[in-house]
Amino acid sequence: MATEQKEEYRKYYVPLESNPEVFTELIQNLGVDTLQFQDVYSVEEPDLMAMVSRPVYALVLIFPSTSDAYKNQKTAEEATRSAYVGKGDGEDVVWFKQTIDNACGLYAILHAVCNGDAKNLIPPTSKLAKLLDKVIPLDPVERARALEDSKEVEEAHARAAIQGSTAAPDANVEVDYHYVAFVKSHKNNRLYEMDGSKKGPVDKGVQLKGDEDLFSEGGLSLVKEFIKREQDGNPNFSLMALVPQQV
Numbered sequence: 599m600a601t602e603q604k605e606e607y608r609k610y611y612v613p614l615e616s617n618p619e620v621f622t623e624l625i626q627n628l629g630v631d632t633l634q635f636q637d638v639y640s641v642e643e644p645d646l647m648a649m650v651s652r653p654v655y656a657l658v659l660i661f662p663s664t665s666d667a668y669k670n671q672k673t674a675e676e677a678t679r680s681a682y683v684g685k686g687d688g689e690d691v692v693w694f695k696q697t698i699d700n701a702c703g704l705y706a707i708l709h710a711v712c713n714g715d716a717k718n719l720i721p722p723t724s725k726l727a728k729l730l731d732k733v734i735p736l737d738p739v740e741r742a743r744a745l746e747d748s749k750e751v752e753e754a755h756a757r758a759a760i761q762g763s764t765a766a767p768d769a770n771v772e773v774d775y776h777y778v779a780f781v782k783s784h785k786n787n788r789l790y791e792m793d794g795s796k797k798g799p800v801d802k803g804v805q806l807k808g809d810e811d812l813f814s815e816g817g818l819s820l821v822k823e824f825i826k827r828e829q830d831g832n833p834n835f836s837l838m839a840l841v842p843q844q845v
Contacts, residue, residue: 608697608746609697609698609699609746610698610699610700611698611699611700611701611704611752611755611756611759612700612755612756612759612760613700613701613702613703613759614703614704614755614758614759615759615761616660616703616775616777616836616838617761618634618635618636618637618838619635619761620758620759620761621635621658621703621707621758621838622634622635623757623758623761624704624707624754624755624757624758625707625711625726627725627753627754627755627757627758628724628725628726628729628750628751628754629721629723629724629725629726629727630711630719630720630721630724630726631721631843632719632720632721632842632843633655633711633716633719633840633841633842633843634840634841634842634843634844635658635707635838635839635840635841636650636651636838636839636840636841637836637837637838637839638650638657638837638838638839641818641821641822641837647813650813650839650841651839651841651842651844652811652813652841653715653811653812653813653841653842654811654812654813654817654839654840654841655710655711655714655715655716655719655781655782655811655812655840655841656709656710656711656713656714656716656779656780656781656782656812656839656840657710657779657780657812657813657817657820657821657837657838657839657840658706658707658710658777658778658779658780658837658838658839658840659777659778659779659780659821659824659835659836659837660775660776660777660835660836660837660838661775661776661778661824661825661834661835662774662775662776662834663774663775663776664774667827668776668827671827672796675796675800676796676797679796679797679798680797681738681797681798682695682738682797682798682799683737683738684738684798685734685735685736685737685738685741686734686735687734689734690783690785690786690788690790690799690801691709691713691781691783691784691790691792691799692708692709692712692713692717692730692734693709693738693792693794693798693799694708694709694733694738694741694742694745694794695738695739695741695742695794695798696742696794696795697742697743697745697746698745698746701755702776702777702793702794702795703777704751704755705777705779705792705793705794706777706778706779706792706794707779708745709779709781709792709794710779710781710792710840711726711840712726712730713781713782713783713784713790713792714781714782714783714784714812715782715784716840717730717784718784719842725750725751725754729744729745729748729750729751732744733745738798775834776793776795778791778792778793778824779791779792779793780792780802780812780817780820780821781812782806782811782812782817786805787805787806787807787808787810788801788802788803788804788805788806789801789802789804789805789806789812789816789817789820790802791820802820804816804817804819804820812839813839821837
């Protein structure tokens with residue numbers, strides 16, 4: 599959750615626990631009762647992978663933000679890119695620039711739910727649907743400020759943040775983990791890495807076939823590639839999947 603651009607932050611949130619129940623609580627607080635988050639225990643073992651409900655609409659990876667491999671890769675990648683300026687219905691994906699500190703969990707959740715097939719499952723009268731109607735026409739800077747100013751989102755996040763099994767840290771204390779989401783474009787089935795602390799969405803050059811979801815070979819390859827970058831074999835990763843609400 600810590601980033602290099604501290605001067606950009608005007609607001610601080612209590613960080614979310616890496617817990618699918620907490621993540622699900624947040625989207626329910628925003629009126630989305632059609633989806634839920636679920637732990638993924640393995641991307642290699644068939645028996646454990648079979649426990650994941652399908653379809654998987656998005657994947658959220660949690661990892662140490664202090665990793666040198668992540669920092670070096672991010673610096674190199676960002677040096678070659680321009681700041682994202684997309685807006686409106688023509689966007690391949692809906693991306694939010696992170697301007698709230700300690701809230702990368704919130705941004706990962708929004709990226710997961712607001713893209714691909716999951717977007718079509720957001721109830722049209724929900725708080726999240728109304729937020730999207732407001733922010734999609736805006737450029738990334740205006741969109742970020744609109745999210746900051748949303749009392750509904752702030753209240754939903756605060757209610758979810760106190761639901762974890764461990765004591766919530768102070769909002770002003772930096773924590774050494776970060777969340778990114780992998781999502782599918784609703785327009786062309788291409789896969790994107792969504793990280794609010796970067797300059798914009800990252801097209802990963804992978805395109806799913808018609809009936810494939812994020813838990814297919816293409817989606818899992820992105821997670822495996824991300825983890826493999828850790829040269830020291832850092833085991834402190836966890837993964838969640840966004841799936842249909844289980845009755």
